[in-house]
Amino acid sequence: QSTWGDQVCRETFLCRSLTSMSLCALSSWWRSSLLPRIPLVPAAWCLRLLWFLLQTAYIHPDEFFQSPEVAAKDVFGFRTFIPWEFAQRDTPCRSIVPVAIFSGGPFLFLKWLQSTFDIFAGTALLLYLPRLLLLLCSFLADFTVTRIARAHPFLLDQKAVLLALNSCWPTFVFMQRPFSNTIESLLLITVCLLLFGYRARVEYLLLRNILFGVLLSCGVFTRFTFLFFALPFGIYLLYDNGILWQRLSSHAYSAVQTTWRTAVPVGLAMTLCSLLFIVIDSLYFGTLRFNHGELSGFLTVTPINSLRYNMDPQNLAIHGIHPRYTHALLNMQLLFGPLAIIALYRGLRNLQTHRNVQTVLSVLRWPSPVVAIKMCLSASVFVALCVLSSAPHQEPRFLLPCLLPLCCLAGDAVTSPGTPSSCPNVRTDDKKRDDGVVVPKGTVQLSRRTSRTVVSLWLLFNLACGVFYGMLHQGGVVKAMLYLNEHVVRAPCSSTHSAKRVNIVFSHTYLPPRYLLGYPPNNAPGPFTMCYNNVTLLDIGSEPLTTGLVAEEASEYIVVVPASVLAPNYNPSHLLGLTCSPLTWFGPHFSGEDLPTADLTASLRLLLFSCHSVPSPFTSNWRLNT
Numbered sequence: 001q002s003t004w005g006d007q008v009c010r011e012t013f014l015c016r017s018l019t020s021m022s023l024c025a026l027s028s029w030w031r032s033s034l035l036p037r038i039p040l041v042p043a044a045w046c047l048r049l050l051w052f053l054l055q056t057a058y059i060h061p062d063e064f065f066q067s068p069e070v071a072a073k074d075v076f077g078f079r080t081f082i083p084w085e086f087a088q089r090d091t092p093c094r095s096i097v098p099v100a101i102f103s104g105g106p107f108l109f110l111k112w113l114q115s116t117f118d119i120f121a122g123t124a125l126l127l128y129l130p131r132l133l134l135l136l137c138s139f140l141a142d143f144t145v146t147r148i149a150r151a152h153p154f155l156l157d158q159k160a161v162l163l164a165l166n167s168c169w170p171t172f173v174f175m176q177r178p179f180s181n182t183i184e185s186l187l188l189i190t191v192c193l194l195l196f197g198y199r200a201r202v203e204y205l206l207l208r209n210i211l212f213g214v215l216l217s218c219g220v221f222t223r224f225t226f227l228f229f230a231l232p233f234g235i236y237l238l239y240d241n242g243i244l245w246q247r248l249s250s251h252a253y254s255a256v257q258t259t260w261r262t263a264v265p266v267g268l269a270m271t272l273c274s275l276l277f278i279v280i281d282s283l284y285f286g287t288l289r290f291n292h293g294e295l296s297g298f299l300t301v302t303p304i305n306s307l308r309y310n311m312d313p314q315n316l317a318i319h320g321i322h323p324r325y326t327h328a329l330l331n332m333q334l335l336f337g338p339l340a341i342i343a344l345y346r347g348l349r350n351l352q353t354h355r356n357v358q359t360v361l362s363v364l365r366w367p368s369p370v371v372a373i374k375m376c377l378s379a380s381v382f383v384a385l386c387v388l389s390s391a392p393h394q395e396p397r398f399l400l401p402c403l404l405p406l407c408c409l410a411g412d413a414v415t416s417p418g419t420p421s422s423c424p425n426v427r428t429d430d431k432k433r434d435d436g437v438v439v440p441k442g443t444v445q446l447s448r449r450t451s452r453t454v455v456s457l458w459l460l461f462n463l464a465c466g467v468f469y470g471m472l473h474q475g476g477v478v479k480a481m482l483y484l485n486e487h488v489v490r491a492p493c494s495s496t497h498s499a500k501r502v503n504i505v506f507s508h509t510y511l512p513p514r515y516l517l518g519y520p521p522n523n524a525p526g527p528f529t530m531c532y533n534n535v536t537l538l539d540i541g542s543e544p545l546t547t548g549l550v551a552e553e554a555s556e557y558i559v560v561v562p563a564s565v566l567a568p569n570y571n572p573s574h575l576l577g578l579t580c581s582p583l584t585w586f587g588p589h590f591s592g593e594d595l596p597t598a599d600l601t602a603s604l605r606l607l608l609f610s611c612h613s614v615p616s617p618f619t620s621n622w623r624l625n626t
Contacts, residue, residue, distance in 0.1 A: 041159060044166035045142075051172045051470060052135050058474035059177060060397065062347030064513035067178040068096060068130055071103035072515035075111055080514045085306075089285050091440050093306035095221040095277055096284045098183050098473055103130045123485045123518040127478065130178045134186075138175040141165055141189050141404055147197030148373075148408070155196075155370050157412040164411030167459065169466040170403055183398040184226050187219040188380075188401045191233050196373055200244050206265055212237055221277045224303040228387045229401045232379035238262050239372055283321040316393040327389045331396040336406055337461040338454060343410040346564075347378055414458040468590070474510045476589035476606025481516035483584065483608070488558065489519045489535060504537045505549075507561040508593040509606070511539050542593050545575050557611040558583070562591040564603040572609055583608040 061345050065083040073080040085094040106129035113119070142162055149158035165171055175182055194211055212234070219226030242258040280290035281300050288297045332340045350370065381402045388398055484504060506512050519535045540547045545559065559572055559580065566572055573580040587605040596603035 022346045036083045041162045041166065043141075043165060045139075048166055048172045049135070051466070052131065052176055055173065055176075055470035056475055056478050057469055057471050058477045058510050059469055060179075060395075061511045062397075063177040063179050064515070065511070066102040066180055067099045068107075068126065068615055069513055069515050070096075070099050071107050072126060075104060075107040076518075076571070077520075078515050078517070080483060081511070083113075086285075088305075090287065090532050091305045091308075092281065092285050092300060092302055093309050094180070095281050095302045096611070097277055097280055098180065098218075098222050102178055102183060106130050106133055122482065123491070123516045124482055126518075127482070127516060129602050131176045132170065134178060134182060137186050138171065139614065140186060141171070141175075144189050144193040144197055144404065147193060150178060151197055151199055152370055152373065155373055156408050157416065160412035160416040161407050162411075163415040164339065164458075165404070165417065166463055168336065168339065168407065168411075169404065169462040169469070170400060171465055173470045174397065174400055175403075179397055179400070180223050181397045183405060184219060184223045184229075185401045187215055187226065188229050189404050191215050191219075191230060192404060195236060195376075196239070200240050202244055205241060205244065209237070209241075209262055209265040210269040211267040213397055214273045217270045217273035218279065220303050221274065224307050225384070225388065225398065227399070228384045231383055232376045234266070236372060236376040237266075237377075240369075242564070243369075251438075257625070290330055310391065310393075313392065316391070319393050321392045322394040324389050324394075326394040327385055327399060331394060331399055331400075332385070334396050334465075335380070335399055336402070337465075338414055339406050339410050339460050340402075342454075343378075343381070343406050343412045346410055346413075374409065377409055381405050414454055470605075472588050472590045473589060474589065476562075476586035477506075477509050477512055478516065479586040480606055480608060481512055483586070484558070485516060485518045487583075489517060501534045502536070502556045502558060504535065504558045505545070505560065506539045507545055507559070508539070508542055508565050508591055509539075509560065509562065512560075545572055550578060551577075555612075559607075559609045559611055562589060562594050562603070562608075563605040564591065564596050565593045566607065567603060570607065572611065576611055578611040579613040580609040583610055 047357060062083075065081060066085060069080045070082060070086055072078045073082065086092055086096075107126065110125055110129055145156070145161050145165060146158060149156055149161070175185065191212065194215065200208070216227075216230055216234075219230060239259055241262050242255070245258065245261075278299050278301055279288070281302055282297070285300055286297075287300045288295060290296075378427065384402065385399070388394065433471060488502065488504070504517075512535055517535070517537060519537075545561065545565075549557065557576075557578065559576070561572065563585070565572055566575075571582070572578075585605045585607045589604055589606040591606075
């Protein structure tokens, strides 16, 4: 029996060993053979395109009122709200050129389609066309990373940085919205492509200097803060030009000669491009006029007006005063999460490798190209963060141009930490771990457990922020405006419509973008029989609902309000003293102006009501709890 028992034990042990070895071999094959074949980057691109179609949230009023709201009035003649940056005709603070390119261009294309084919698809295309253009432009960041990886193979891990870039929530949320910060980020990405994406050649140095000056001018007239992000890149341009001239010339170039030969073409290109911006802005805002063939008036320089406005503390107090540490401690982490922390950690570790003062000075005086690029990217983030933190008004989107520099500096740490280097060659100063993994010099390696924790935190962080700011935050406002355009402004008349005037009242929401209402539809093709001779949109903020009734008398009111304001009855009739019938609701909708109640299913909705002093002409069997 003992012999039989020993045999069973041996067979059992052998079976378990073979099974364990088979599973280990299968797992090893899966990791080493299958995973690299999964096209993660194209999959991330597909998710980015899908997110473009899904997101309907409302991040900040400036995404509408600093670009498409202004362009829609000029192109279609809609009744819109012009913000203070453009309303001050004598001292405007925003250039019209970026607005004309990224919003006016798509709107003109849509207007041409409407007039050519005699169709009108509503104002939804007004929402999505500028975002589509920015979505296509955002892929310039992916192309820039690819070009940098090819030009400097030891600088970054191309696949890891692309994954970090595409999984970072500002890429698939902010970079698809017509913020001025988005355009500023695209221009900084173009600067990175110009300086780092291609090896410098002496026959193209003049062209590169001219293009840098043009980009610098475009960035400053988009947002004057672009100068702080681009300053380290200008220093790198001097360094790179000096290196190339030193190698190709038989005599030594001094720092003064290098600066002179670089600054002159950059300055001339920036001056000529700035003059073009100034003339266009002056003609648009009316400060420069043609009278009988002669010019009169004065020139408008919008970056100077914006700088003067932001230097006045009283003006900034209107928009909100924040502590000086808000950017460093809150906004940077809100936008980039672990990416910013790891980039800071790596920077401190790199400083520790040069404890000797003489070593630091030698590195700063004559760094290698890879070290110089890393120093430039780090300095761009650091200088902009310090300068922007000196201002008392601080919003997270002001740091959006840091996206590409941070992904290049620390993207591999949040997507594939602890993995082998993707560099095709091994340098003599690289280190080799016990498991055979090549670790480039200066790279901070994490343990497997720490690596998995970092990747998990990175994915969870970006998923949570992407869902909140892409779908949930003020998610019903845009949907409500598209609904009102279809069912109020462009609705066919019937016998039940007796009102000649309607007030649309928004309460406890962000300022609704009026251009999505499409009123009046002057330039829309096809016959329109307007049932209302006057449509007025009122935003009463957090004021009582009766404020919208006192503002202007109307024969009909359409009330748009979050469900949390009306809980638990979910009907404004008892607050307004009118007969209100529900029209529809949109969700999910989170409003920070009135936080949701315990019943999240009902309170995360934006409700629309039609209110009359007599029974409403609208009929609906809709109920909130169905």
